[in-house]
Structure formats: C-alpha cells, structure tokens
Amino acid sequence: MRIMDVLLPRTLDEALEMKAAAPAAMPIAGGTDVMVELNFDRRRPATILDVSRLPELRTWRKEDGAFFLGAGVTYARIVNDLTMFPALMQASRTVGSPQIRNRGTVGGNLGTASPAGDALPVLAAYDAEVVLARAGGVTRALPWHQFMVGPKKTVIAPDELILGARWKIARGPGSFSKVGTRNAMVIAVASLCLLFDEGGRTVRVALGSVGPTILRAPDAEQFLARVLHDAGAWDNPRVPVPPAAIEEFAGRVAQAGRPIDDVRGTAAYRRHACTVLAQRALTWALSDRKLKETR
Amino acid sequence: MLIRTNVNGEERQADVWPGTSLLSMLRDHLGLVGSKNACEQGECGSCSVWLDGELVCACLVLAAQAGGRDVRTVESLAQGDRLHPVQKAFVDAGAVQCGFCTPGLIVATADLLQHDPTPGEETIREALAGNLCRCTGYQKIIDAVRIAAECRRA
Numbered sequence: 001m002r003i004m005d006v007l008l009p010r011t012l013d014e015a016l017e018m019k020a021a022a023p024a025a026m027p028i029a030g031g032t033d034v035m036v037e038l039n040f041d042r043r044r045p046a047t048i049l050d051v052s053r054l055p056e057l058r059t060w061r062k063e064d065g066a067f068f069l070g071a072g073v074t075y076a077r078i079v080n081d082l083t084m085f086p087a088l089m090q091a092s093r094t095v096g097s098p099q100i101r102n103r104g105t106v107g108g109n110l111g112t113a114s115p116a117g118d119a120l121p122v123l124a125a126y127d128a129e130v131v132l133a134r135a136g137g138v139t140r141a142l143p144w145h146q147f148m149v150g151p152k153k154t155v156i157a158p159d160e161l162i163l164g165a166r167w168k169i170a171r172g173p174g175s176f177s178k179v180g181t182r183n184a185m186v187i188a189v190a191s192l193c194l195l196f197d198e199g200g201r202t203v204r205v206a207l208g209s210v211g212p213t214i215l216r217a218p219d220a221e222q223f224l225a226r227v228l229h230d231a232g233a234w235d236n237p238r239v240p241v242p243p244a245a246i247e248e249f250a251g252r253v254a255q256a257g258r259p260i261d262d263v264r265g266t267a268a269y270r271r272h273a274c275t276v277l278a279q280r281a282l283t284w285a286l287s288d289r290k291l292k293e294t295r
Numbered sequence: 296m297l298i299r300t301n302v303n304g305e306e307r308q309a310d311v312w313p314g315t316s317l318l319s320m321l322r323d324h325l326g327l328v329g330s331k332n333a334c335e336q337g338e339c340g341s342c343s344v345w346l347d348g349e350l351v352c353a354c355l356v357l358a359a360q361a362g363g364r365d366v367r368t369v370e371s372l373a374q375g376d377r378l379h380p381v382q383k384a385f386v387d388a389g390a391v392q393c394g395f396c397t398p399g400l401i402v403a404t405a406d407l408l409q410h411d412p413t414p415g416e417e418t419i420r421e422a423l424a425g426n427l428c429r430c431t432g433y434q435k436i437i438d439a440v441r442i443a444a445e446c447r448r449a
Contacts (some may be wrong), residue, residue, distance in 0.1 A: 004312070004314045005313060006313045006357065028360070032337055034357075035337075035354065035355040038314050040335065050360055078347075097426075098350055099352045099425045138439070184421070184425060279440070
C-alpha cells in the first residue's frame with residue numbers, strides 16, 4: 001500500500017498554492033467518481049486534494065448578463081435553487097439518487113469529462129465556458145468544447161483547478177432528457193439538451209453518451225432556425241411547425257451522433273434514441289412557446 | 296492520518312490510511328457496523344449516513360473529508376431498547392427480509408420524513424431510489440414508510 005497524503009485547504013488561494021506545489025494531486029469534491037476509483041484500487045494517487053471545503057467554489061452569481069456556477073455547487077442545490085435554468089435543473093434531477101445529488105458537483109462532471117456526465121449537454125447547449133484558475137490569481141476561460149477534448153479527457157493543466165462554468169443567459173424554453181434503464185442511478189444511454197434562444201433566434205442541441213465527448217448538432221440547429229424563420233414562427237409562436245420538419249430536425253440531430261456499441265446499448269439504438277429525444281424535446285419547446293404566448 | 300469527527304454526538308478519532316472511506320472508518324475503526332458495506336460505489340445506499348445533516352453514501356466520502364464534521368449513523372436512531380418510529384414501522388410492516396439493505400433504507404426514510412412528513416408514493420419511491428433491496432420487491436418498504444409517516448403524525 002503506497003502512502004497517500006490528503007491535503008485539506010480551507011480557501012481557494014490555499015488550494016491553488018497546494019496544487020502548484022503538488023501538481024499530481026488528485027482533486028476530490030463530492031467523491032462520487034474519485035472514491036469509486038479508490039475503493040476499487042483503480043487509482044492510487046500519491047496525493048489527494050480535498051476541494052469540498054472551499055467556499056469560493058460553492059457559490060453562483062449573475063455577472064453582467066452572464067451566470068457563473070461554482071464548481072462545488074451540488075446537484076441537490078441546483079434542483080432546489082436554480083429554477084431560472086429549467087434544463088440544468090432537469091439534468092441535475094436525473095443525476096444518481098438523493099445521496100449522490102447531495103454530494104456530486106458540476107465541477108466533478110467537468111473534471112471527469114465523461115460523455116455521459118448529465119450536466120454536460122446542458123453546459124454545451126448554454127455555450128458555456130469553463131473557468132480555470134492557478135496560483136497567483138491567474139484564471140482562464142475556455143469554451144466547453146476546447147476544454148473537453150475526448151472521453152474523460154480535458155486540457156486542464158496540472159497546476160490548475162476548475163473554478164466553475166459561465167454562460168450568457170438566454171431567453172427561451174429548453175429541456176434535458178435522457179434514456180436509461182431506470183429513472184434513478186442510471187448512466188445515460190443517450191441524453192439531449194435542446195434550448196431556444198429567442199433573442200438570437202437560434203436553437204441549440206447538445207447530445208450526451210453518443211460520442212467520444214458531448215456533441216452539438218449544428219446542421220439540425222440551423223435547419224430548425226431556418227424552418228422557424230420561413231414559417232414566421234420566431235415572431236408568432238402560434239404558427240404551427242409542420243410535422244415533417246420536426247421529423248427532419250430529429251433525423252438531423254441523430255446524424256450528429258457518433259455512437260458506439262457498448263454494454264449500455266448499441267450504436268443503432270442510441271441513434272434511434274436521439275431521434276425520439278429530439279422529437280419530444282422540440283414538441284415540448286414549441287408547446288412551451290405557445291403557452292407563454294397565450295399567457 | 297488522524298481523523299477527528301463527531302459521530303452520533305460523541306467526539307471520536309481514528310488513525311486511518313489516508314485513502315480510507317468514511318464507511319471503512321465507521322465500520323473498521325470505530326466499530327459502528329450498522330452502516331453496511333455492499334457496493335462501495337454509491338449504487339446501493341446500504342451505507343447511507345448523515346454528514347452535517349445531509350444524506351450521503353459513506354463509501355463515497357473520504358474519511359478525511361468528514362474531519363471536524365458531524366456524522367450521524369443508523370446507530371443514533373434507537374434510544375437503548377426503544378426503536379425509532381421508522382425502525383418500528385419496518386418491523387411492523389414486515390419490510391425486512393435478509394436485512395442487509397435495512398439500515399440504509401431506515402436512514403433514507405428518516406431523512407425523507409424530516410423533509411416531507413406526508414410523502415406520497417411517488418415521492419417515497421424517488422427518495423428511496425438510491426437504496427437497493429434484493430429481497431422485498433419494495434412494496435412492504437413503501438408500506439413501512441407510510442406507517443412511519445402516520446406514527447409521526449399521531
């Protein structure tokens with residue numbers, strides 16, 4: 001048994017100093033990923049850095065039209081408090097179980113960078129940036145797709161910690177949905193976040209668990225924005241969108257996936273699941289827009 | 296490393312290997328074997344405890360993370376020979392078969408009733424979704440939660 005050391009910083013500055021001095025240290029927050037690795041002897045880091053007590057990471061705030069979500073905010077707190085972001089709330093509610101949601105954090109999803117991380121398609125649809133920090137007050141922000149570059153692969157430097165995610169607040173309906181074998185404790189077989197940005201007149205779709213990392217569906221997004229434009233539906237949400245266009249949109253979303261066969265499902269099933277999720281999400285969003293219009 | 300933690304209202308300390316989970320500290324160092332060790336990956340909920348009042352899987356907490364905090368385990372519920380209402384409800388409903396999942400389900404149920412004294416079936420099922428039982432098929436567990444909720448009201 002190799003000797004391990006646990007570092008227990010109380011402030012962010014202290015944590016960043018420790019990370020600079022011990023760049024190989026493995027950060028732990030809620031432990032829902034890291035502890036499994038330790039319990040099963042899959043990893044034996046020489047040093048563990050506990051970031052669960054850093055008040056700086058457990059906050060959120062509005063910043064000039066944008067929103068900053070600290071890496072240490074748990075899914076339980078998002079479900080309870082962040083009602084202004086329905087898609088993020090929905091994704092958070094599908095994470096694990098009450099026990100897992102009380103511990104698991106958005107920073108953990110980002111750090112692990114699994115293509116199945118439930119919060120990640122939402123952050124991708126938000127066009128979020130990931131904010132990283134190193135000792136000496138140096139921070140940098142990377143667009144999500146430059147941060148997560150492969151399955152469980154990020155470009156975080158060894159002396160950096162994840163501070164949180166930041167995104168521009170967009171107006172419009174949106175949702176997160178996921179396919180799995182149960183409602184709880186399930187790793188997504190496929191997941192999807194769809195958002196309308198009424199101000200920018202764009203639609204954003206992000207897919208989880210159907211590629212090496214989170215994927216956007218730009219072709220489907222542009223197709224739908226054009227359909228809505230041509231129908232006059234951006235100005236008048238009551239204008240019906242033809243069912244054929246909804247189907248075409250869903251097909252294009254599925255085409256954006258790059259799924260593989262694995263223990264949780266086949267590539268063909270995942271592609272089909274994307275079609276179904278896209279159709280449902282769009283139907284919900286269109287009906288939300290109508291409801292908002294008639295209210 | 297030496298961990299000092301308040302467990303069930305008592306200041307306790309344990310000298311553990313730094314990679315030790317809170318579950319292992321409770322069971323193997325402090326002799327509190329009520330929290331069960333089954334999956335060690337947060338899937339089964341058998342090790343459910345409260346950490347600073349929040350329901351967590353003890354297997355997913357590094358013991359060092361619990362240092363200086365309050366841990367409450369299933370052992371805190373009964374007062375001597377007098378069972379906690381949730382424990383009594385599980386006995387009365389016949390919600391216990393092999394019993395391995397029972398401590399975790401009791402803790403999760405007690406946690407639920409603290410937050411929602413009159414949960415409906417959907418709420419109960421969602422609140423207990425992180426606790427697996429391989430014997431009962433859950434129906435009697437749901438019955439037990441209802442009985443416990445009624446007892447609390449009475």
